[in-house]
Amino acid sequence: xxxxxxxxxxxxxxxxxxxxxxxxxxxxxxxxxxxxxxxxxxxxxxxxxxxxxxxxxxxxxxxxxxxxxxxxxxxxxxxxxxxxxxxxxxxxxxxxxxxxxxxxxxxxxxxxxxxxxxxxxxxxxxxxxxxxxxxxxxxxxxxxxxxxxxxxxxx
Amino acid sequence: xxxxxxxxxxxxxxxxxxxxxxxxxxxxxxxxxxxxxxxxxxxxxxxxxxxxxxxxxxxxxxxxxxxxxxxxxxxxxxxxxxxxxxxxxxxxxxxxxxxxxxxxxxxxxxxxxxxxxxxxxxxxxxxxxxxxxxxxxxxxxxxxxxxxxxxxxxxxxxxxxxxxxxxxxxxxxxxxxxxxxxxxxxxxxxxxxxxxxxxxxxxxxxxxxxxxxxxxxxxxxxxxxxxxxxxxxxxxxxxxxxxxxxxxxxxxxxxxxxxxxxxxxxxxxxxxxxxxxxxxxxxxxxxxxxxxxxxxxxxxxxxxxxxxxxxxxxxxxxxxxxxxxxxxxxxxxxxxxxxxxxxxxxxxxxxxxxxxxxxxxxxxxxxxxxxxxxxxxxxxxxxxxxxxxxxxxxxxxxxxxxxxxxxxxxxxxxxxxxxxxxxxxxxxxxxxxxxxxxxxxxxxxxxxxxxxxxxxxxxxxxxxxxxxxxxxxxxxxxxxxxxxxxxxxxxxxxxxxxxxxxxxxxxxxxxxxxxxxxxxxxxxxxxxxxxxxxxxxxxxxxxxxxxxxxxxxxxxxxxxxxxxxxxxxxxxxxxxxxxxxxxxxxxxxxxxxxxxxxxxxxxxxxxxxxxxxxxxxxxxxxxxxxxxxxxxxxxxxxxxxxxxxxxxxxxxxxxxxxxxxxxxxxxxxxxxxxxxxxxxxxxxxxxxxxxxxxxxxxxxxxxxxxxxxxxxxxxxxxxxxxxxxxxxxxxxxxxxxxxxxxxxxxxxxxxxxxxxxxxxxxxxxxxxxxxxxxxxxxxxxxxxxxxxxxxxxxxxxxxxxxxxxxxxxxxxxxxxxxxxxxx
Numbered sequence: 001x002x003x004x005x006x007x008x009x010x011x012x013x014x015x016x017x018x019x020x021x022x023x024x025x026x027x028x029x030x031x032x033x034x035x036x037x038x039x040x041x042x043x044x045x046x047x048x049x050x051x052x053x054x055x056x057x058x059x060x061x062x063x064x065x066x067x068x069x070x071x072x073x074x075x076x077x078x079x080x081x082x083x084x085x086x087x088x089x090x091x092x093x094x095x096x097x098x099x100x101x102x103x104x105x106x107x108x109x110x111x112x113x114x115x116x117x118x119x120x121x122x123x124x125x126x127x128x129x130x131x132x133x134x135x136x137x138x139x140x141x142x143x144x145x146x147x148x149x150x151x152x153x154x155x
Numbered sequence: 156x157x158x159x160x161x162x163x164x165x166x167x168x169x170x171x172x173x174x175x176x177x178x179x180x181x182x183x184x185x186x187x188x189x190x191x192x193x194x195x196x197x198x199x200x201x202x203x204x205x206x207x208x209x210x211x212x213x214x215x216x217x218x219x220x221x222x223x224x225x226x227x228x229x230x231x232x233x234x235x236x237x238x239x240x241x242x243x244x245x246x247x248x249x250x251x252x253x254x255x256x257x258x259x260x261x262x263x264x265x266x267x268x269x270x271x272x273x274x275x276x277x278x279x280x281x282x283x284x285x286x287x288x289x290x291x292x293x294x295x296x297x298x299x300x301x302x303x304x305x306x307x308x309x310x311x312x313x314x315x316x317x318x319x320x321x322x323x324x325x326x327x328x329x330x331x332x333x334x335x336x337x338x339x340x341x342x343x344x345x346x347x348x349x350x351x352x353x354x355x356x357x358x359x360x361x362x363x364x365x366x367x368x369x370x371x372x373x374x375x376x377x378x379x380x381x382x383x384x385x386x387x388x389x390x391x392x393x394x395x396x397x398x399x400x401x402x403x404x405x406x407x408x409x410x411x412x413x414x415x416x417x418x419x420x421x422x423x424x425x426x427x428x429x430x431x432x433x434x435x436x437x438x439x440x441x442x443x444x445x446x447x448x449x450x451x452x453x454x455x456x457x458x459x460x461x462x463x464x465x466x467x468x469x470x471x472x473x474x475x476x477x478x479x480x481x482x483x484x485x486x487x488x489x490x491x492x493x494x495x496x497x498x499x500x501x502x503x504x505x506x507x508x509x510x511x512x513x514x515x516x517x518x519x520x521x522x523x524x525x526x527x528x529x530x531x532x533x534x535x536x537x538x539x540x541x542x543x544x545x546x547x548x549x550x551x552x553x554x555x556x557x558x559x560x561x562x563x564x565x566x567x568x569x570x571x572x573x574x575x576x577x578x579x580x581x582x583x584x585x586x587x588x589x590x591x592x593x594x595x596x597x598x599x600x601x602x603x604x605x606x607x608x609x610x611x612x613x614x615x616x617x618x619x620x621x622x623x624x625x626x627x628x629x630x631x632x633x634x635x636x637x638x639x640x641x642x643x644x645x646x647x648x649x650x651x652x653x654x655x656x657x658x659x660x661x662x663x664x665x666x667x668x669x670x671x672x673x674x675x676x677x678x679x680x681x682x683x684x685x686x687x688x689x690x691x692x693x694x695x696x697x698x699x700x701x702x703x704x705x706x707x708x709x710x711x712x713x714x715x716x717x718x719x720x721x722x723x724x725x726x727x728x729x730x731x732x733x734x735x736x737x738x739x740x741x742x743x744x745x746x747x748x749x750x751x752x753x754x755x756x757x758x759x760x761x762x763x764x765x766x767x768x769x770x771x772x773x774x775x776x777x778x779x780x781x782x783x784x785x786x787x788x789x790x791x792x793x794x795x796x797x798x799x800x801x802x803x804x805x806x807x808x809x810x811x812x813x814x815x816x817x818x819x820x821x822x823x824x825x826x827x828x829x830x831x832x833x834x835x836x837x838x839x840x841x842x843x844x845x846x847x848x849x850x851x852x853x854x855x856x857x858x859x860x861x862x863x864x865x866x867x868x869x870x871x872x873x874x875x876x877x878x879x880x881x882x883x884x885x886x887x888x889x890x891x892x893x894x895x896x897x898x899x900x901x902x903x904x905x906x907x908x909x910x911x912x913x914x915x916x917x918x919x920x921x922x923x924x925x926x927x928x929x930x931x932x933x934x935x936x937x938x939x940x941x942x943x944x945x946x947x948x949x950x951x952x953x954x955x956x957x958x959x960x961x962x963x964x965x966x967x968x969x970x971x972x973x974x975x976x977x978x
Contacts, residue, residue, distance in 0.1 A: 059957065088214060090930075091929045092929070
């Protein structure tokens with residue numbers, strides 16, 4: 001199997017600007033991770049500060065994981081799952097959607113702008129969409145700057 | 156105990172994968188040969204499949220907590236502990252007799268050594284041979300050496316030996332020495348095989364070979380397979396192959412290479428209508444104007460008619476007409492289709508792109524060894540089947556092969572009780588599907604309890620019009636009565652079923668009111684269906700089942716009416732029974748032909764919406780027309796009106812070919828109201844599974860797990876699941892039995908592992924995990940009330956782990972280490 005951490009070569013000049021920012025992408029094994037593989041072999045570049053973490057299903061992404069990502073210094077958390085109806089486990093992606101809706105006010109109440117968390121549906125053959133979504137998300141994070149929790153090492 | 160059977164599966168598409176995985180689960184050691192470098196066959200290029208328009212190949216993978224089975228999209232690879240996979244090999248010949256067969260495999264695709272290759276692509280650069288790529292028939296040329304599949308890493312290059320000239324330039328260009336052309340002549344011989352399963356599918360028709368619509372001359376005339384590549388979400392907008400302009404108007408032309416006497420292709424390929432509907436629906440989402448030229452829209456599946464209705468709502472235009480030609484308008488760079496949607500109404504329509512809906516190659520024949528003893532051919536390798544039917548056919552073929560081969564492969568009774576898994580299977584319904592399921596299980600040494608509502612076995616199979624099929628059902632019934640592992644309960648019904656998979660408890664009530672509790676590990680529901688009722692206001696009206704039985708009853712000495720009118724799709728294929736029943740059309744055609752053979756001067760008229768005959772049954776339609784049966788299409792908005800007068804039936808309908816209202820008189824009226832499930836919603840309630848609005852039992856996944864219900868351990872088949880003809884009911888019964896057998900085998904495996912466990916000390920019994928589980932794998936233990944996991948139902952999604960507020964729900968120890976590990 002391929003590596004879970006992807007750090008594309010920092011060849012693109014575009015990437016070097018926001019090197020210090022950390023974006024975690026929690027992606028599902030069946031669709032989005034396959035899309036990431038496809039993006040890789042198609043040699044599509046996505047921003048270098050994005051780290052992919054493979055989950056079997058977005059439905060197993062506990063709210064606590066998202067919180068600990070932020071508390072541990074992530075500047076943005078991206079969640080990529082299967083399109084509704086495509087979930088290998090029937091409804092895992094819908095569970096993720098509900099959970100993310102629920103966690104946004106929590107994030108806001110502790111001073112994390114909800115824009116730092118994004119959910120996207122990316123199918124197995126949408127390598128291009130993965131690149132576009134990650135790039136646009138990284139741009140948003142770049143505009144927001146480093147998170148207030150950065151460096152506090154609360155976890 | 157006999158040693159595990161050695162089985163060869165030919166073809167690594169969805170059929171081959173399914174057959175191989177089923178055989179491996181049943182304990183065989185399996186060899187899988189696939190001529191491409193990667194598994195999944197055609198599905199590599201199909202991103203979205205009807206009727207859900209979703210992707211889902213991964214759902215055929217069995218869940219495996221040990222992590223030894225490949226658990227990721229199969230386009231990236233494939234691995235299974237019981238299957239030895241030979242990518243790049245095709246079976247050339249099979250010799251010997253069952254138990255001692257040997258197969259010769261020759262290389263079709265040569266893989267570049269991926270350990271050495273550094274993906275510099277020099278080899279691709281120097282390769283002089285261009286060929287069509289795997290997913291299209293020539294629109295996107297690639298080199299003979301190219302990446303095995305888009306999802307594969309770039310150092311997984313492969314050489315197609317069909318195209319390769321072995322010129323050696325790639326070998327010379329490779330600085331790493333990763334290309335070994337000597338291996339091109341490599342042969343493998345597999346000895347001591349017990350049996351082989353042929354599941355390599357059929358070849359698709361290439362329009363340029365048959366010069367269909369001068370497709371070779373027009374770059375913008377492509378096939379549905381090519382269009383699939385354009386539609387792939389890996390691409391961007393849909394562009395014309397000729398000049399790269401975006402496509403605004405596209406047409407699909409059905410039956411290219413099928414239903415043609417000129418090409419000696421008197422068959423229907425069966426799935427092209429749905430493929431075109433899917434492609435047009437998806438193209439509509441990109442705002443392309445879509446028109447489909449068709450003769451009969453053959454939406455012959457349970458949910459397919461509704462899919463057609465949805466496509467129409469999306470704005471897909473359906474034109475009933477077979478175009479004779481496609482013309483190029485030179486100065487405008489567009490394609491023109493002259494056609495006549497109604498008599499005398501000659502029209503021209505212009506399109507940017509024309510897609511030919513291709514099916515089976517008319518000249519295609521199964522390989523020579525297909526008919527040998529010990530070689531079991533999946534029906535999917537005789538004709539084109541959609542995914543669900545391919546999977547059913549593959550499972551059923553694996554079951555047949557196993558049934559004839561093995562005597563013993565499951566552990567004995569003691570081991571089973573120790574694991575709390577009962578090996579018995581409850582089969583409900585003893586029609587063709589139920590009987591086949593019961594006997595397949597019994598052949599696999601699984602005790603069966605067969606419950607039938609009637610006092611005799613056989614169901615509708617006993618009133619089949621074909622004497623051979625009647626005989627087959629009688630044989631099945633007799634074998635079931637005699638088999639020592641099959642316990643038959645006639646005149647009985649199941650009234651409840653509780654417990655988790657592997658440990659079901661059901662109550663059976665017989666006609667005298669006595670109840671009996673049965674412990675079983677799995678259940679197969681085959682409760683069948685019946686003819687939908689017809690309102691019989693007029694005399695001399697019969698339904699199609701009644702009429703066909705009557706006219707076939709006396710063989711060739713019976714009597715036939717002097718005039719008969721058939722009305723097909725009577726109150727069906729529209730709400731509330733919006734599905735095709737699949738049996739009526741071929742039954743009607745057979746009855747027409749029988750009527751004419753009994754009384755050659757009889758006047759036979761058929762009012763129809765679409766004639767739904769598939770595969771070689773198309774010949775029936777051709778014969779009926781040539782023998783003078785009058786076919787008149789009608790639309791459901793204006794059904795023919797009926798009137799009884801002077802002992803005759805008068806039918807008024809508008810004949811679109813004569814463009815006028817006509818009146819027909821007949822002695823006999825035959826209506827085809829379709830079939831309805833017999834006990835669907837009742838069964839759904841008792842067994843706690845889903846059923847559709849029409850009462851059909853619903854499967855876990857319409858494409859990839861067609862005989863499994865949403866509740867683990869409960870399998871569904873035959874008419875109770877969807878309308879099926881006799882032969883398919885038998886296949887579904889076998890496939891359901893094969894799945895049940897596999898599940899029990901997995902449950903009986905002494906190394907049974909689960910994905911998740913419950914830590915009782917931390918559990919507060921809040922029940923959140925019960926709600927979160929999409930597979931109903933969580934339950935409160937009957938005695939202790941503690942939360943428990945049903946290992947046979949759990950598929951390892953982790954939803955319960957995520958919702959648990961106390962961390963009482965946890966991954967199993969083996970998984971904990973590697974689930975979040977960044978491997």
